[in-house]
Amino acid sequence: MEIVRNIKLTLAYDGTNFCGFELQPHKRSIRGEIEKALFKVFRTHPKIINASRTDAGVHALSQVINFKLKSSIPTSKIAKALNSCLPEEIRVIKAQEQAQGFHARYSPKTKQYEYLIFNGQNLPPFYRKLVWQVKPKLDLAAMRKAAKILQGKHDFSSFCASGSDDKNFVRTMHKISIRKRNINIWDSCQLSTVGCKFEGNGFLYKMVRNMVGTLVEVGLGKRKPRDVKQILYAKDRKKAGRTAPAQGLCLINVNY
Secondary structure, three states: OOOEEEEEEEEEEOOOOOOEOOOOOOOOOHHHHHHHHHHHHHOOOOOOEEOOOOEOOOEEEEEEEEEEEEOOOOHHHHHHHHHOOOOOOEEEEEEEEEOOOOOOOOOOOEEEEEEEEEOOOOOOHHHOOOOEEOOOOOOHHHHHHHHHHHOEEEEOHHHOOOOOOOOOOEEEEEEEEEEEEEEEEEOOEEEEEEEEEEEEOOOOOOHHHHHHHHHHHHHOOOOOOOHHHHHHHHOOHHHOOOOOOHHHEEEEEEEO
8 A cells, every 4th residue: 555655846947938836827837837747757636835936937946845645656766757747947856755744835944045136238148037137336335234134033014015915024034145156157158246145934925026126226326225224114015126027036945
């Protein structure tokens, strides 16, 4: 008799051509592709639990899902089997069997996102789906001062987009770092970017992109770093900055 196993998958994907992780009518979604691959391999439709609901155009290096499964296939073969059925934009990096109590969404201690900005005039076209191009020079020191205000436990209502089903808007940002970093794909094609990394116990709908949009406005001199404190106190989305484009954002780690 086959026992019910709790399977954890770590996924990486290019979110460019998807409507996001969740299902939407008549659109390609990460969940939809995973469900189709699971059915092809296991001939069943297990309930998929995901760590993060990434939006349309957002990428992932380490999205985590779990599902219950009656199958004797070794975990060492699950990734290869699923990858043979998935589109090339989605890869299963690792498959592991977990205790029955493991829950991809509720078990994480922290999640990490990174947002990449190209701060310059001529963006090589190879990188256009991975960064947000901001042409005027950014004041990174001012952005770091503003980011320090966002660290800690706060009500982040001002950075939550409309359409959220969250009732509690309090989250803890353990660390926010803003640093220059280089990306290389060929020796003569190096891209200097500004990496904005966020680590917290949870994130609201479009929260990272709204924080990045606000920090960029600080970097452009449109706001003062101290304005961020008033934005937090306001608990009003209209008081914060624009929503940064989706393509610069990546879920880089989920810590359990």
